[in-house]
Amino acid sequence: xxxxxxxxxxxxxxxxxxxxxxxxxxxxxxxxxxxxxxxxxxxxxxxxxxxxxxxxxxxxxxxxxxxxxxxxxxxxxxxxxxxxxxxxxxxxxxxxxxxxxxxxxxxxxxxxxxxxxxxxxxxxxxxxxxxxxxxxxxxxxxxxxxxxxxxxxxxxxxxxxxxxxxxxxxxxxxxxxxxxxxxxxxxxxxxxxxxxxxxxxxxxxxxxxxxxxxxxxxxxxxxxxxxxxxxxxxxxxxxxxxxxxxxxxxxxxxxxxxxxxxxxxxxxxxxxxxxxxxxxxxxxxxxxxxxxxxxxxxxxxxxxxxxxxxxxxxxxxxxxxxxxxxxxxxxxxxxxxxxxxxxxxxxxxxxxxxxxxxxxxxxxxxxxxxxxxxxxxxxxxxxxxxxxxxxxxxxxxxxxxxxxxxxxxxxxxxxxxxxxxxxxxxxxxxxxxxxxxxxxxxxxxxxxxxxxxxxxxxxxxxx
Amino acid sequence: xxxxxxxxxxxxxxxxxxxxxxxxxxxxxxxxxxxxxxxxxxxxxxxxxxxxxxxxxxxxxxxxxxxxxxxxxxxxxxxxxxxxxxxxxxxxxxxxxxxxxxxxxxxxxxxxxxxxxxxxxxxxxxxxxxxxxxxxxxxxxxxxxxxxxxxxxxxxxxxxxxxxxxxxxxxxxxxxxxxxxxxxxxxxxxxxxxxxxxxxxxxxxxxxxxxxxxxxxxxxxxxxxxxxxxxxxxxxxxxxxxxxxxxxxx
Numbered sequence: 001x002x003x004x005x006x007x008x009x010x011x012x013x014x015x016x017x018x019x020x021x022x023x024x025x026x027x028x029x030x031x032x033x034x035x036x037x038x039x040x041x042x043x044x045x046x047x048x049x050x051x052x053x054x055x056x057x058x059x060x061x062x063x064x065x066x067x068x069x070x071x072x073x074x075x076x077x078x079x080x081x082x083x084x085x086x087x088x089x090x091x092x093x094x095x096x097x098x099x100x101x102x103x104x105x106x107x108x109x110x111x112x113x114x115x116x117x118x119x120x121x122x123x124x125x126x127x128x129x130x131x132x133x134x135x136x137x138x139x140x141x142x143x144x145x146x147x148x149x150x151x152x153x154x155x156x157x158x159x160x161x162x163x164x165x166x167x168x169x170x171x172x173x174x175x176x177x178x179x180x181x182x183x184x185x186x187x188x189x190x191x192x193x194x195x196x197x198x199x200x201x202x203x204x205x206x207x208x209x210x211x212x213x214x215x216x217x218x219x220x221x222x223x224x225x226x227x228x229x230x231x232x233x234x235x236x237x238x239x240x241x242x243x244x245x246x247x248x249x250x251x252x253x254x255x256x257x258x259x260x261x262x263x264x265x266x267x268x269x270x271x272x273x274x275x276x277x278x279x280x281x282x283x284x285x286x287x288x289x290x291x292x293x294x295x296x297x298x299x300x301x302x303x304x305x306x307x308x309x310x311x312x313x314x315x316x317x318x319x320x321x322x323x324x325x326x327x328x329x330x331x332x333x334x335x336x337x338x339x340x341x342x343x344x345x346x347x348x349x350x351x352x353x354x355x356x357x358x359x360x361x362x363x364x365x366x367x368x369x370x371x372x373x374x375x376x377x378x379x380x381x382x383x384x385x386x387x388x389x390x391x392x393x394x395x396x397x398x399x400x401x402x403x404x405x406x407x408x409x410x411x412x413x414x415x416x417x418x419x420x421x422x423x424x425x426x427x428x429x430x431x432x433x434x435x436x437x438x439x440x441x442x443x444x445x446x447x448x449x450x451x452x453x454x455x456x457x458x459x460x461x462x463x
Numbered sequence: 464x465x466x467x468x469x470x471x472x473x474x475x476x477x478x479x480x481x482x483x484x485x486x487x488x489x490x491x492x493x494x495x496x497x498x499x500x501x502x503x504x505x506x507x508x509x510x511x512x513x514x515x516x517x518x519x520x521x522x523x524x525x526x527x528x529x530x531x532x533x534x535x536x537x538x539x540x541x542x543x544x545x546x547x548x549x550x551x552x553x554x555x556x557x558x559x560x561x562x563x564x565x566x567x568x569x570x571x572x573x574x575x576x577x578x579x580x581x582x583x584x585x586x587x588x589x590x591x592x593x594x595x596x597x598x599x600x601x602x603x604x605x606x607x608x609x610x611x612x613x614x615x616x617x618x619x620x621x622x623x624x625x626x627x628x629x630x631x632x633x634x635x636x637x638x639x640x641x642x643x644x645x646x647x648x649x650x651x652x653x654x655x656x657x658x659x660x661x662x663x664x665x666x667x668x669x670x671x672x673x674x675x676x677x678x679x680x681x682x683x684x685x686x687x688x689x690x691x692x693x694x695x696x697x698x699x700x701x702x703x704x705x706x707x708x709x710x711x712x713x
Contacts, residue, residue, distance in 0.1 A: 367597075368616075396700035404666055
């Protein structure tokens with residue numbers, strides 16, 4: 001490591017200690033410091049990983065997919081560096097690498113598994129020259145930041161274009177999302193993953209779809225069915241463009257007591273995985289991880305073993321024992337993800353107690369209009385929720401949304417303070433029961449700290 | 464359905480194409496409130512192609528992404544233009560948001576100077592801007608006679624300017640508004656409102672939802688809206704949005 005890079009790493013390490021001492025996680029500030037000292041520090045650190053780096057991007061499932069890939073690599077004996085907490089802008093990526101370097105600037109890792117925000121793709125691709133890219137899906141998210149969905153797709157495309165095809169880099173794409181699949185057009189080294197179990201069709205019509213028109217000719221796509229949101233088996237009736245059959249395919253999805261059982265077909269044979277997390281969207285995350293790890297040269301058996309060690313990540317369908325009661329925390333950040341969380345919550349028996357926490361800070365997205373595209377009607381009526389506390393900076397907006405979804409105002413409580421909302425929700429929840437806590441990103445960080453201070457969960461840098 | 468109950472029909476224009484930013488919340492709000500006011504309500508979608516506008520009491524058009532908006536522009540002018548204009552002239556209340564608002568104007572000028580004609584129902588035009596105008600907005604609107612506040616969220620790069628025939632929907636207290644320059648937001652002609660505010664607009668501004676319902680009732684039945692609802696949750700959200708803006712600007 002040259003002196004400038006080394007200085008950047010040292011100063012960033014000091015910044016890490018300082019920000020932890022003040023109770024912050026230190027997941028972005030050290031990166032800011034390092035880049036200010038040396039703009040190419042990420043390349044200097046990243047190029048040391050003998051096994052190369054993989055970038056994971058897309059709207060939903062980045063954190064979970066990265067952590068599944070990391071779990072598989074770790075199980076296969078590889079040392080992994082990655083931004084495990086989901087700090088996925090360039091500063092977060094740099095911070096993660098700094099933490100994995102020793103004081104001589106040597107990277108203590110064999111592979112980098114990095115989740116990157118869509119808009120960060122070009123910068124991350126230029127700095128890290130990855131050996132592979134995984135794209136999960138494109139939904140409307142954070143429109144106030146990127147403008148429109150088409151812009152988001154363009155960021156990722158720009159990132160991919162910076163990775164030369166003759167470098168042998170692979171690209172794992174979701175065949176069921178037309179926008180994601182379109183990134184593969186004509187490129188070498190593309191692997192497609194998708195769901196082939198038609199029993200998983202949601203039965204819902206696409207009502208606020210992100211895309212309904214063929215990317216080739218503009219006619220509306222015809223779907224045999226959708227798995228969720230606009231992910232499904234589709235074709236264009238007018239020009240004949242259709243979904244690419246996936247090489248890595250989920251042929252059977254079964255909800256199970258502890259999570260779900262997945263049968264995944266790969267070109268190297270089938271595996272049956274007992275996954276500890278529920279939901280078809282986690283099935284997609286496992287598929288993406290499988291496609292990625294196969295392309296990295298790992299075996300189906302290594303992948304199965306690794307996936308089965310994965311037990312949920314930080315705030316994303318995470319179960320926390322609260323002494324006789326459980327908190328199930330699931331991050332919510334856009335309509336597609338929120339709908340799937342509600343669907344998964346509804347799969348569990350009984351009437352639910354919920355705390356929904358909506359913040360509108362920059363990292364959450366400052367525009368909360370997306371709440372109107374979520375199907376909260378599910379929570380209304382005699383089979384809906386038993387009690388709902390709304391909290392966070394925009395608690396009142398959430399309350400209005402629930403009222404217009406038909407939720408009885410009598411079961412609705414507005415409590416802007418997250419700590420009080422959590423305690424009140426827990427006292428509503430019977431012994432042995434589960435309190436469902438559904439926060440946006442910054443509310444999740446805050447809630448996690450509150451639960452930690454109550455003595456129940458590790459802080460994320462201990463995770 | 465008892466024959467004595469009043470009923471209103473809402474037309475949601477291009478619901479599958481123009482549905483950005485939770486726009487359907489406005490339709491949900493109208494439908495719920497009409498029912499809570501003790502009337503029957505039906506929501507009908509009107510997509511691409513010729514549609515008879517005569518049976519509709521309230522019209523709604525949301526915003527879309529660029530690709531969809533071009534498609535709609537052609538259809539609005541060719542298939543719907545005449546009938547839509549008749550409805551507007553007849554005083555049918557019509558709410559158009561963001562891209563929908565721009566389409567109702569006279570024209571849209573792209574960054575390269577290309578001019579696309581709009582429907583021309585509202586006397587306003589839009590020029591492509593360089594930076595996106597994004598954030599929470601608070602307006603003061605006088606369309607109901609007395610000054611009322613309106614809260615919402617804007618996200619647009621087009622800058623809209625009003626001609627002589629259009630009145631502004633409101634004056635900007637916080638935010639950018641039509642163009643970030645003249646302090647005006649939206650456009651009003653008869654009972655048609657064009658605005659950049661989404662968020663969703665009507666649930667958090669229940670007086671505005673009731674204003675549209677009242678106009679529809681007066682036109683169809685010659686009666687004013689006499690009932691009032693418990694809007695305590697809605698008004699809390701309204702006040703919280705105003706507070707949020709003042710906190711941000713400090």
